[in-house]
Amino acid sequence: MTKYWTxxxxSKITGxxxxxLQYYDDENILxxxxxxxxxxxxxxxEDLQIxxxxxxxxxxxxxxxQIKSILEDNQLDWLSSLNLQARIIQDNIVKLNQSLVLIKEAVNLYSKNNEIEWQSIAKILEVFKMTHSNIVKEWAERNFSVDEVNFFAEMNFQERKIEKExxxxELFAEAKSLMSKDPASQEVQSLAKRWIDSAGTQYANKPELGTKMWELMKSGDIPAGLIPGxxxxxxLFMNQAIGIMFSNKQ
Known part of the structure; x- marks a missing residue:
């Protein structure tokens, strides 16, 4: 007899x-x-294998x-795709190894002199920044047009950037604290409205870009540390809440 899981x-079996899983179903990924x-x-x-x-x-x-395309296209050149990804990973490994060398150098100097070598620490930070910057750059070029990338760059130089972050x-932290509640509850719906208002203000001049960013956030395709919290x-929880909010307005 075939075994089926709720x-x-x-979720427990796969982690x-x-x-x-609901998102994968909605997006026809699984x-x-x-x-x-x-x-x-x-x-x-069979779903477990997928x-x-x-x-x-x-x-x-x-x-x-990319994963959706790979799953849908049995004729996809797997070898080329995996080799391309291997080159990207190898490039990041090289950069991280450089960071590791500098960290060991800083530890070694501290052990000898019993004080922090700030010049060495500065070098480490520069490598970290360069590594993360390259990852974000590759991600941005893959997902956005030149005009959209420039829009993000302008946002980063605007005043009150720290306040926005x-x-x-705070919004992410509050949402996390409410995830055990019903997305339709008054408390979560109040947060959903503030969430939409904040996003609307941030992307007032480019609402279509805000939508694209939201889709990337739902998919999980966001470089580590890019969006605080x-x-x-x-x-995905807030997406449910926002969907309920808009359906109630209709």
Whole structure:
């Protein structure tokens, strides 16, 4: 007899959150084997193999748009795709190894002189910045046009940038504290309105760019540290809440 798992059981087996599985279903990345008349999702052993492939591809650096194409296209040149990803990873390994060398140098100098060598620390920071900057640059070029990248650059030089970052840290923290509640609850709906208002202010001149950024945030394709407080599960939770908010207005 074929074994099927509910979405909660499948989440425990795979380590992928329920909200992420729901998102994969909505985006047709991984649909459950079938749904009951009541709408409950049920997953099979074949789905387990697919989620394992998704997890591996995500781990080595493919974004969900690429993963969806890979899963849909059986004729895709896997070797070329994996070799390309290997080169990107190798480039990052080289940069991280450079950082490791500088850290060891700083530790060695501290052990000898019993004081911090600030010049060495400065070199380490420069390498860290360069590494992260290159990762963000590759991500931006992959997802945005030149005009959109320039718009983000202008945002970073605007006054009150720190205040905006603080606002989003607070919004993400509040959302995380409410994730055990019903997205339709008054408390979460109040946060959803403030979330939309804040995003609307930030992307007032380019609402379509805000939408594109939101899709990337939902997919999890965001470089580490780019958005203060960001977690994919929080975004998926708020996406549910915002969807409920808009449906109630209709």
């Amino acid at each position: 979405i909660k059981e499948f 992928v959150t329920v909200r992420t 649909n459950p084997h079938h749904k009951s008349e009541a709408g409950y999702r049920f997953y099979s052993s 989620i394992q492939r998704i997890s591996v591809l995500k781990y080595v650096g493919f974004n969900l748009k 603080k606002l989003w840290i 960001y977690e994919q599960d929080i975004v």
